[in-house]
C-alpha cells in the first residue's frame with residue numbers, strides 16, 4: 001500500500017446521510033434468498049490452468065493456493081466465494097495484490113468464465129445466460145469503471161461518454177442530451193470537445209464515470225479506478241463517488257487494495273486473501289472485531305475513533321436501561337459522539353432505534369482514543 005492515508009473527510013456527513021436507509025439490516029454476506037439482492041454470488045470458483053475443471057470436488061480443492069499450484073499447476077484465483085449485495089449498497093472488495101479481486105469482478109459479468117458457481121444480477125442467473133442475454137446485461141444493466149480509464153483516444157469527451165448509448169443504438173439527439181447531462185453531473189462541463197490526452201488523470205476518470213453512468217446501469221463495478229491517481233486527486237474522486245452515489249443511488253461493487261478507501265466508501269467490506277473470503281462486515285465491525293491476523297494487520301493503524309461506532313464501544317450496565325440521562329444512537333461514530341459523552345458527566349445510553357443497547361461513559365471513549373494513540377505511535 002503506497003497511498004497517503006487520509007481521514008480528514010471520512011465523516012463529512014455525506015456518507016452518513018446516504019447510509020441511513022441501509023442500516024439495521026443483515027450483516028452477514030449470504031442471507032437466505034437471492035430475491036431481494038441486487039447481486040447474489042453463490043459458491044463461485046475460478047481456477048486457472050489446464051486441469052482447472054478437475055480440481056473442485058477433490059481433496060486438492062482444499063489445498064492452500066501455493067500447494068495446489070505446485071501439485072497441479074492450477075491457480076485457484078477465486079475460491080468458493082458467496083455473498084449478496086443489497087440494492088443501493090456500496091459493496092467494497094479489498095485484499096492484497098493477487099488475492100483475486102479483479103478475477104472476482106470479471107466473473108460477475110462473465111468477462112472471465114467461472115469454473116463453478118452462480119451469479120445472479122437483478123434476479124437473473126448470469127451463469128445460465130446465453131450470448132445474447134449476456135450482451136444485453138453488459139449493455140443495459142452493468143457498467144464498469146477500470147483503473148486505466150479505457151477511454152477511446154480518438155473520440156471527444158462527449159463521444160466517449162455517449163459510447164455505451166451508441167452501442168445500444170440510441171438516436172444521436174437523445175444520446176447527446178444524455179451525454180451532456182452526465183458530463184455536467186461529473187463536473188466536466190466546458191470540456192465536451194476535448195480528447196482524452198488533453199485531460200488530467202482525474203478528469204479522464206471523470207469521463208470513465210460519466211460513461212458508466214450514461215447507460216443508467218442497475219449495477220456499477222469499479223476495479224481500482226483511482227489507484228493510478230495521486231493522493232489529492234484520489235480523495236476528490238472518492239468524494240465524487242460518494243456524491244454521485246448520493247444523487248443516483250446506484251448499487252456499486254468497488255474494488256480497492258486501500259483500506260482507507262474501503263472504509264470511506266463501503267457500506268460493507270469483503271476482505272479477500274488467496275481467493276477466499278476472510279471477512280465481510282460494516283467498516284466499524286471490521287475495525288472492532290477483525291476476523292484474523294490478516295485483517296488485524298490491515299486495520300492496525302486505522303484511527304479507531306473515526307470508524308468505530310457506539311455499537312462497538314457500549315457495554316451492558318447491571319440492571320438494564322437506567323432510563324435517564326442523555327441518549328445517543330448506536331451508529332454514531334465515536335469521534336462525533338465524544339463531545340456529548342464527555343460533557344455528560346455520567347453514562348450515556350445507546351439505542352439502536354428504539355432498542356436499548358447499553359451505556360458508554362468518558363472512560364469508554366478515552367479507551368478508544370488511547371488505543372488509537374498507541375497504534376499510531378507503534
Ligand SMILES: Nc1ncnc2c1ncn2[C@@H]1O[C@H](COP(=O)(O)OP(=O)(O)OP(=O)(O)O)[C@@H](O)[C@H]1O
Nearest residue numbers: 048075076077096097098099100101102103104257
Ligand atoms: N489468466 C490467468 N491465468 C493464470 N493465473 C491468473 C490469471 N489471471 C489471474 N491469475 C492469478 O489469479 C490470482 C488472482 O489474480 P487477480 O488479478 O484477480 O488479483 P487482484 O486481487 O486483482 O490483484 P491486484 O491487486 O494486483 O490487481 C493471482 O495469483 C494471479 O496470478
Ligand SMILES: [Mg+2]
Nearest residue numbers: 101102103224
Ligand atoms: Mg486487480
